[in-house]
Amino acid sequence: MTIPILFEDGEALVIDKPAGLPIERPRAGGRSLEDHLATLRLGFQRDPVAVHRLDTDTSGCLLLARNPKALVRFNRAFEERAVTKRYLGIVAGNVADDEGTIELSLSKISSAEKGWRMIPAKKGKPAITHWRKVAAHGELTLVEFRPETGRTHQIRVHAASGLGAALAGDPVYGSKRTGPRTMLHAADLVVPRDGKPAILAHAPLPVDFAQLGFAHE
Template sequence: MLSDRVLFIDGEAIILDKPAGLPVTPPVNGGMSIENYREMLSFGFHRWPNAVHRLDRDTSGCLLLSRNPKAMKRFQRAFEERRVAKRYVAVLDGIPSGDGGTIDLPLGKVSTREEGWRMVGDPAGKAAVTHWMLLRVLDNRALVAFTPETGRTHQIRVHAAEGLGVPVVGDPVYGSGTLGKNGIMLLHSEWIRVSRDGKPPVEARAPLPATFINAGFADDDVPPP
């Protein structure tokens, strides 16, 4: 149950450890999403919580929900003013060159009738900057931490595939899309912190999911933010 996956809760916010495979908003073709669980996540409040930002369907980990309209406006403003710190952890289908650095690769959206839409590196696109650090190498795969400065659609996935030349394991768009028999993408929103005026920040870390553990990586491989 999603109510068992709450990492942080107070009168303004909930941070949820979203499972991979569950979209934040209802899919076009129907199916379950976070929207279907909002009443369960109200925890006695009359208002149901709303997602402040988005995670891709196949990305697991920290998702911030607001518990009232005023908090929503403040959190949205924090995102706009870049007062939100986030860290993602991914298993890459190969080993990047170096131990870390910064990927400065603007992103643009392209679309074709055959393949649908995707994001690509585009000098004329929107600015996108991600810092990265190599955490561990195992069996020609790498566990990498990504700290984005910007929040573009598919930013981590494209920056891994194009910026580092090594896609996220299981990425169905920018990589091979397969991981053994399950094909689950190994991208995880591991940590988030949102500043609040006059109050302690909203902050939580999400433990690595079973898919990472099964791939040979562990929480001990990820240092504190």
């Protein structure tokens, strides 16, 4: 597997993470991003380190830090909500409005039958997602998501409970029968830096989006 590099300089890489590739090694074993870190050194002595997380099924922009000082700065940028993230997702269903903002606090629950998942809860952690309808094809809609916060499974839960239309293929919050995977793609990433140009990265829509009728944004 060749992983496309979207941005590279002395302290950062942004890769186009393929769907299905977990960032950390699964407990049951199998391939992960860790198998590619030596290749992604690109002449450096250290393995790059993932700064944030994308779900295994999610494709697109993933920031890697190439040294410990950069990792600290990038983590701070995420914590301070200085990072701009833009996602594209295919939802199963028609979306009536053209755009809006979803504000649903999220909390984690767990059960022996279903494992863990996130749910909307008044006492949960605040979560805000701005969205815009991009295109429709049959019973599917392409939606742009701009999360203001970075909660676990935020876009997935906000699509299902806020839009009323879960991401296509989402086995937890929707139905895996509606898509080949959870159809979410991290399309753009902007990370500001003091004294340096911002990190700018764009990941084009992957092939499986085109297969569902969305070849263009």
